[in-house]
Amino acid sequence: MLLGNLLGRRGISVAIIEKQPKPYNLPRAVHFDGEAMRVFQAAGLAEQVLPHTMVGRGMLFKDTHDNVVVDWSRDQEIGPMGWYESYRCHQPGIEDALRVGLDRFDHVSLHQGVAVEGISQDDEGVTVDLSDGRAVRAKYAVGADGANSFVLSALGIRLDDLGFKEDWLVVDLILKQPRPDLGDYSVQFCDPVNSATYVRGVGDRRRWELRLPDDRAGEPDAAEIWQRLSRWITPTDAELERDAVYTFRSCVAEKWRDGRVFLVGDAAHQMPPFMGQGMCAGIRDVANLGWKLAQVLDGGEDVLWSYESEREPHIRQFIELTVSLGKLINQTAAGETPKGKMQSIWPELGAGLGSRVGVGGALAPQVRAGDVLADDVAKQGFYVLAAREVESDLPVVVGAQDWLAQHGVAAVVVRPDGYVLEVFA
Numbered sequence: 001m002l003l004g005n006l007l008g009r010r011g012i013s014v015a016i017i018e019k020q021p022k023p024y025n026l027p028r029a030v031h032f033d034g035e036a037m038r039v040f041q042a043a044g045l046a047e048q049v050l051p052h053t054m055v056g057r058g059m060l061f062k063d064t065h066d067n068v069v070v071d072w073s074r075d076q077e078i079g080p081m082g083w084y085e086s087y088r089c090h091q092p093g094i095e096d097a098l099r100v101g102l103d104r105f106d107h108v109s110l111h112q113g114v115a116v117e118g119i120s121q122d123d124e125g126v127t128v129d130l131s132d133g134r135a136v137r138a139k140y141a142v143g144a145d146g147a148n149s150f151v152l153s154a155l156g157i158r159l160d161d162l163g164f165k166e167d168w169l170v171v172d173l174i175l176k177q178p179r180p181d182l183g184d185y186s187v188q189f190c191d192p193v194n195s196a197t198y199v200r201g202v203g204d205r206r207r208w209e210l211r212l213p214d215d216r217a218g219e220p221d222a223a224e225i226w227q228r229l230s231r232w233i234t235p236t237d238a239e240l241e242r243d244a245v246y247t248f249r250s251c252v253a254e255k256w257r258d259g260r261v262f263l264v265g266d267a268a269h270q271m272p273p274f275m276g277q278g279m280c281a282g283i284r285d286v287a288n289l290g291w292k293l294a295q296v297l298d299g300g301e302d303v304l305w306s307y308e309s310e311r312e313p314h315i316r317q318f319i320e321l322t323v324s325l326g327k328l329i330n331q332t333a334a335g336e337t338p339k340g341k342m343q344s345i346w347p348e349l350g351a352g353l354g355s356r357v358g359v360g361g362a363l364a365p366q367v368r369a370g371d372v373l374a375d376d377v378a379k380q381g382f383y384v385l386a387a388r389e390v391e392s393d394l395p396v397v398v399g400a401q402d403w404l405a406q407h408g409v410a411a412v413v414v415r416p417d418g419y420v421l422e423v424f425a
């Protein structure tokens with residue numbers, strides 16, 4: 001739906017096929033970052049998304065004696081993306097905003113309650129067979145169909161398993177009365193036996209994620225769930241909204257493209273949720289692919305070859321860090337790890353468009369030009385970000401002097417997805 005909004009805004013015709021007849025009204029992702037917010041802005045939906053969020057305070061990792069071993073606090077000021085560094089979110093609210101956003105475009109249609117059951121392609125386009133007997137013909141198709149992707153298997157693409165596989169119980173609660181003592185930080189309770197995550201959700205929502213033993217018998221019932229939560233909360237304080245067992249995995253598809261068909265999101269990669277980055281990665285995928293598809297469909301240079309080469313090494317950095325955090329969470333007992341601070345990572349894109357010298361391929365900051373954010377000045381096109389006025393055929397935004405000076409450059413060309421295409425000394 002996000003890709004549908006991004007392409008809709010660029011005037012591209014899109015048909016979205018979703019097998020579920022109704023929205024899935026329960027939360028999964030509870031966090032996204034400032035770069036993801038920049039993509040919602042690119043879809044013209046920042047104002048619609050914001051009411052379903054709150055600014056993220058950060059994450060603490062505690063040992064079995066409740067000592068903080070890693071402090072990953074987030075800035076409480078607007079950051080380089082032009083947005084806060086981290087947001088807590090209520091996913092059904094965000095999905096509603098995306099769905100309503102599609103109504104802006106006569107050329108984008110959403111078909112719910114219909115599954116994709118076949119996919120074939122030729123030199124001119126792709127034919128997608130639907131469960132209701134119809135077929136959709138398009139120039140390109142994008143498999144955004146999640147962890148059990150039909151498109152991935154139909155294309156015969158294998159997943160590169162990066163070795164993490166654990167079962168965790170995810171419990172969403174709604175507070176019946178205030179519990180300020182639980183705090184606004186998310187907390188990773190590191191423990192070699194009973195590791196757990198607490199997440200402060202939006203409004204009265206609170207989440208716990210509890211690691212399950214590999215040799216458990218069956219799914220935990222309500223009594224067992226409350227027993228494991230009793231250290232923090234009881235039924236007097238909160239009601240159970242839902243519980244579900246997830247197998248957290250780490251994997252990357254060996255190919256993200258086959259001819260005219262692309263994979264994005266969990267269909268292309270999966271990681272445990274310890275950094276709150278799985279959905280963010282899918283958001284980056286469609287930000288990267290969206291403007292490239294639109295450019296090619298508008299008759300511009302074919303840059304689609306760069307989608308996988310730019311995105312794949314980028315996501316691997318997140319997966320590797322997430323998996324090492326998972327090890328920390330599952331192995332740290334009291335007193336084993338010295339206290340440290342953690343910073344968010346903002347990796348460069350893998351090889352692709354433009355050079356990778358200096359800040360080439362890095363995420364450019366988004367400054368304000370008066371009341372308007374720079375990406376909006378450029379109407380989600382390319383623009384020059386310069387320390388002072390320069391002549392260019394592209395829109396020029398003056399600002400980010402400190403960042404430019406720090407990297408020894410006078411100006412950069414910023415792509416529609418916010419990454420640096422070209423650098424001028």
Ligand SMILES: Cc1cc2nc3c(=O)[nH]c(=O)nc-3n(C[C@H](O)[C@H](O)[C@H](O)COP(=O)(O)OP(=O)(O)OC[C@H]3O[C@@H](n4cnc5c(N)ncnc54)[C@H](O)[C@@H]3O)c2cc1C
Nearest residue numbers: 019029030031115116145146265266273276277278279280
């Ligand atoms: C417990 C938990 C917590 C998480 N927390 C975070 C977090 O805080 N932050 C974060 O960034 N990420 C988080 N994630 C990861 C995030 O939820 C996923 O990465 C994200 O939902 C993937 O989005 P997607 O659109 O790729 O796939 P999905 O959300 O799985 O959507 C795929 C869609 O495709 C549809 N579909 C499937 N097959 C077909 C078919 N054949 N035809 C038509 N439609 C089909 C499905 O019905 C579904 O609607 C978390 C994940 C879990 C499990």
